Amino acid sequence: MITIIVGTNRKDSVSQQIAHQYAEILKELGVESNILNLMDLPIDYIYSALYENIGKNEQFNRMRSLMNHSKKFVFIIPEYNGSFPGVLKAFIDGLDRTKALVDKKCALIGLSAGDQGAGLALSHFTDILNYCGTNVLAYKLRLPKIGDFMTDNKINDPLYLSKIHKQAQKLIDF
Amino acid sequence: MITIIVGTNRKDSVSQQIAHQYAEILKELGVESNILNLMDLPIDYIYSALYENIGKNEQFNRMRSLMNHSKKFVFIIPEYNGSFPGVLKAFIDGLDRTKALVDKKCALIGLSAGDQGAGLALSHFTDILNYCGTNVLAYKLRLPKIGDFMTDNKINDPLYLSKIHKQAQKLIDF
Amino acid sequence: MITIIVGTNRKDSVSQQIAHQYAEILKELGVESNILNLMDLPIDYIYSALYENIGKNEQFNRMRSLMNHSKKFVFIIPEYNGSFPGVLKAFIDGLDRTKALVDKKCALIGLSAGDQGAGLALSHFTDILNYCGTNVLAYKLRLPKIGDFMTDNKINDPLYLSKIHKQAQKLIDF
């Protein structure tokens, strides 16, 4: 079972659209997946689920549980201010590292409106996941100018699509 | 006017203690400062002050205003999961980049309970600030095993203190 | 006096062409500069000028001296294998850090044939320079697909050129 994480809590995000498309691609390859959307973080997450309250927010505990029970992840990471969304790192900060991340495996996709394709975000987030014990597939995808490559909420570009298929297969084999 | 940012919203954080000590050191050097503590972020910050709500949260707008009116910053950054706290990046994501960060100058201090001293956090956060147009003083401080070097909520270690004084002076001259 | 470093020892490199163009732009702005080309590294540099031989290679000592006597630098950095050329870091490893780099200032330009524009190279090299005490201008330039934007060995693209002028002026004021 693979869990796909939508790496922002922005409503109706492009990352969410790509998560759904990634789930379909995994299904074609014979693998079931769940989507964990940071839009579902509790409204008071940064207080009610961190530090002395870690593990105490029932709404968030369902997300923690999903992470704990998955062996592989796909993180869809939009570029905000030259790196990943702060909310994505805050999400990591609320997990039980040992159960959620140690000795797990994952693939990373970065996307941006501009031409950087979240390259630094992928570098930073790899550092964090590696620190937490999660092995990151070398084949990471940078998807710059993502708006130019989508129609009807789906990536339509053959090159981008072939890269996603290639990554999905590599993650299955990882 | 220098603003010192406490880079976590954890209550009674060590970062907060160091921020107060840094303010005293700046005062000795003849420079006034403010402390901006992420503990004061609105409880629903990640919803009420980001994306379509950017600029609409009055409580947070006071923090934005303080950033906009400061020319220099000191960021006190505790290490969480091998990097900076997610909340610190979420804070950056809610600012008006042009007014708050472009062509500003700052100094960075990283601290950790473990022996890494937030080295990767400082690297990641430098990338983000540089992307946002803020010049980062090369002389960054890594303060590993911070608990061993504090008494009565203050750093007592002569080496750590001399480094902070040196950094504070460099920031004034930057 | 500003020294412009050609960040590769490849013959007839694009980086060298851009270095010459940068020198002209600085001249227009009223500032003299030197070009230090890594093509001039001694052929046996990695043995004769490092470790126990540091400071002993007369050919390289002229390059060291130029670094020691400059207060500001521009590094032109082509992307090799997702980062800076190994030779550029080897060059840094042969310097006298205290005389060449501490409390100096610099600007960075990254270029690539592909679409990444040496983004990770700039991040990595900033870490190294900051570690060595050199302040790095936040306004770094990523120049992807550089081949598409040059004619007769010069950048001809108005956007790229305006960014270089902007950076050059910022470096002068830094």
Add this chain to the structure above:
Amino acid sequence: MITIIVGTNRKDSVSQQIAHQYAEILKELGVESNILNLMDLPIDYIYSALYENIGKNEQFNRMRSLMNHSKKFVFIIPEYNGSFPGVLKAFIDGLDRTKALVDKKCALIGLSAGDQGAGLALSHFTDILNYCGTNVLAYKLRLPKIGDFMTDNKINDPLYLSKIHKQAQKLIDF
């Protein structure tokens, strides 16, 4: 077959000592290994084996061949100027990326005389290897103050040793 790379061309390096010890540990775990020492790079490597001369230096081609025929690597990386040795990246720049690195797996060890343990070097080198298609084991080792933990050219510290054994086993299972 695992190849252990001594990440510097310094003579009699600590990295070389650790490489030999790592080979013994792998042998205890039932796995043969080779050591590739950057001390064996051709004296004129940065000219005779890069760019238009890539693949033409017979002495270096033996090292390329060893890389091409290995599926897994261990990189022993000493910290120089806050990152990896320039020579290590120059070595990567002379390889045939497709044959040497794509879809391979590796483990990383960083060491330093100071207290940083080559943390940034490991981050930078992970970026480079990932870019080149090599999967990097999340469990990387930082070995700060290495001189304090060695006797007779061997690591003697139980904690450091247990970490190396753990990493070696993880690499075998990766």
